[in-house]
Amino acid sequence: MHLTILIENTPGGAPGLVPQHGLSLLLEVRDTTVLFDMGQDGTFIGNSGQLGLDLKKVDIGILSHGHYDHGGGLAAFLEYNKHAPVYLKVGADEAFYARVLPRYRYIGLEREMLITNAERFIWIGTDTEISPGLMLITDIRKPEPLPGGNRTLLIRRQETFEPDPFLHELFLVVEERDGISIITGCGHSGILNMVYTARDRYPGRPIKAVVGGFHLTDRDTPPEEVRSIGKTLKSAGCGRVITGHCTGTRAKDILHEELGGRFAALYTGYSTEI
Ligand SMILES: [Fe+2]
Numbered sequence: 001m002h003l004t005i006l007i008e009n010t011p012g013g014a015p016g017l018v019p020q021h022g023l024s025l026l027l028e029v030r031d032t033t034v035l036f037d038m039g040q041d042g043t044f045i046g047n048s049g050q051l052g053l054d055l056k057k058v059d060i061g062i063l064s065h066g067h068y069d070h071g072g073g074l075a076a077f078l079e080y081n082k083h084a085p086v087y088l089k090v091g092a093d094e095a096f097y098a099r100v101l102p103r104y105r106y107i108g109l110e111r112e113m114l115i116t117n118a119e120r121f122i123w124i125g126t127d128t129e130i131s132p133g134l135m136l137i138t139d140i141r142k143p144e145p146l147p148g149g150n151r152t153l154l155i156r157r158q159e160t161f162e163p164d165p166f167l168h169e170l171f172l173v174v175e176e177r178d179g180i181s182i183i184t185g186c187g188h189s190g191i192l193n194m195v196y197t198a199r200d201r202y203p204g205r206p207i208k209a210v211v212g213g214f215h216l217t218d219r220d221t222p223p224e225e226v227r228s229i230g231k232t233l234k235s236a237g238c239g240r241v242i243t244g245h246c247t248g249t250r251a252k253d254i255l256h257e258e259l260g261g262r263f264a265a266l267y268t269g270y271s272t273e274i
Pocket residue numbers: 065067186188
């Protein structure tokens with residue numbers, strides 16, 4: 001499959017591309033084009049034009065979880081592409097907040113937009129094969145603790161703010177002849193938990209790549225924890241680890257040290273064959 005990063009926090013792809021805190025990636029798998037996450041707004045559409053890609057040809061949209069930096073561009077996408085359904089996990093429309101003391105900042109989706117465009121969304125509550133070889137995993141086994149960086153991320157229920165257990169997150173497994181690839185938005189459920197879940201689901205299949213944000217924020221993730229995750233990804237046989245967005249700069253450096261040539265850092269306009 002071919003992977004192109006339409007939006008990521010860092011520039012670097014080509015002149016004219018606009019980076020943004022968020023993530024949006026395009027996957028061309030056999031004859032199916034998949035848009036996975038859409039950044040904060042319509043910027044990713046402009047970038048796709050700069051890269052010579054036509055998002056009107058997207059067959060399937062996927063939203064990894066209900067945060068604005070992945071789903072803020074939904075309205076722009078639905079306006080631009082009039083036919084692709086968008087899959088998302090039940091609960092992605094809840095009221096999500098970040099604690100940025102002394103305030104709580106709303107970081108969820110535009111709920112009005114979800115209602116207005118209801119016919120475009122497919123809400124799933126269990127693992128779902130959306131096309132041959134494309135599996136959305138919603139039932140994530142969690143033997144490992146969730147990332148420390150989740151601690152300021154909350155759900156509002158009536159008048160109280162509760163820690164977000166991230167039941168609104170899903171990830172994608174792309175199965176090809178030579179193995180599987182794991183695609184995540186923010187990895188709030190824990191990247192190792194996602195790898196373990198995929199491995200259970202596809203026993204004996206090589207893991208070609210793990211792609212996306214791992215939520216290993218430098219402030220909340222001790223270096224030794226990142227190092228241990230790097231070692232585990234390596235011993236689990238992950239062929240390539242391609243990460244950015246909410247994987248901190250120090251975390252990327254440590255993963256690079258552990259994984260060597262298997263590692264790559266995401267940027268806006270990054271593109272590779274997997
Ligand atoms: Fe997130």
